[in-house]
Amino acid sequence: MANDGQIRPFLKWAGGKRQLLKEIRRFIPGEFDTYYEPFVGAGAVLFHLRPRQAVISDVNGELINTYCMIRDRIDELIESLSMHRNEREYFYRLRSLDRSSEFESLSDVERASRFIYLNKTCYNGLFRVNSQGQFNVPFGRYKNPKIVNEDVLRRVHQYLNDNRVRILHDDFAAVLTTARKGDFVYLDPPYDPVSDTASFTGYVVNGFPKAEQIRLKLTVDSLTSRGCKVLLSNASTPFIRDLYRDYTMFTLSAARAINSDATRRGKIEEVLVANYV
Known part of the structure; x- marks a missing residue:
């Protein structure tokens, strides 16, 4: 890991992981080669880990340009x-x-x-x-x-320049074709909605329907077969629990922060899925 002092996200982001970092940190492998995060968003996990070698991406072109x-x-x-x-x-x-x-x-x-x-x-x-x-x-x-x-922006600038961080704008499967044995992949896709009205995938036009969740799971299978270590966050829905039933799964409680109705921003269950113990 790089030693660049405290770096925090420069954006507020739907589904951001700052509040869950302590929990997620417990499941990060002690050693790995290249870090991959193809749904980087605001980068809470990236900036917490500060890996010296990383590949980050997102389908949101405005985010990646930033x-x-x-x-x-x-x-x-x-x-x-x-x-x-x-x-x-x-x-x-x-x-x-x-x-x-x-x-x-x-x-x-x-x-x-x-x-x-x-x-x-x-x-x-x-x-x-x-x-x-x-x-x-x-x-x-x-x-x-x-x-x-300015302080946050300059710290992020320093981290991105002092380390080998590739910034891509591509589909998650394309980004992960170069991942190899010994690499660590953290996946934080748009979550499977817990109800018909709870979905928030609006940072891209086409959203992230169940077909994409299935395609992501097949990518996790491929990464596993290549010897990559994979950790994935998602909502604790019956669909996701069944989809990843052959993997190790942990349940976390997180605050819902983006509902327009403040009274509906309570705790929800999320899962962390891992292909390692």
């Missing part, structure tokens, strides 16, 4: 972030950019800056798109959101 800009153009990104305003009209003007041709003219730094700004100022810090791929979370009305967290 990682790349933090790695490659941190000063420009911080300067751009400092120009944003926590104002309703300004928020909706930036939000609407992906509904016009103007979005295509944004630089990579401007896109990353917009992405972080919307995350810090939108309702509950969510990233969600509609069926046209347009960001559609309303203004959060926070009094003083920390749009520019």
Whole structure:
């Protein structure tokens, strides 16, 4: 593991793992070669482990562009972030950019800056798109959101540059084709919904239906046959428990934090699935 001091996620993310890090840490292998995380999201587990050699990816192109800009153009990104305003009209003007041709003219730094700004100022810090791929979370009305967290951004920048971290934008199965014996793979896919109204897979247009959960399980089988160590997080639903019935499974309790109704943000059961003890 790298010794880069405390690094924490630079985004709030639906399904983020900060609250479960102590539990997840108990199941991390003591030694491994390359770390893989193809559903990296806000990177809570990545930044907690700080592996010296890693491959990270996500299907959300705006997220991956933001990682790349933090790695490659941190000063420009911080300067751009400092120009944003926590104002309703300004928020909706930036939000609407992906509904016009103007979005295509944004630089990579401007896109990353917009992405972080919307995350810090939108309702509950969510990233969600509609069926046209347009960001559609309303203004959060926070009094003083920390749009520019320079210390966190620079720590992430240093970690990504001081270690061998490949940043990809690809399907999980494609990312994992290079994983070999001795590597460790952490999988945190969009969760199987616990009810018809509980699904949150809206950070990509097509979501993550059961067919994708099955394809992921087949990928876990392939990784296992190659000698990779795999740890997977998901909801504790009958479907997931049956799907991974041949693997070791642990149950955790986590707080639901993204429901629009605050009274329904209680504890839910999650599972950790492992192909090792």
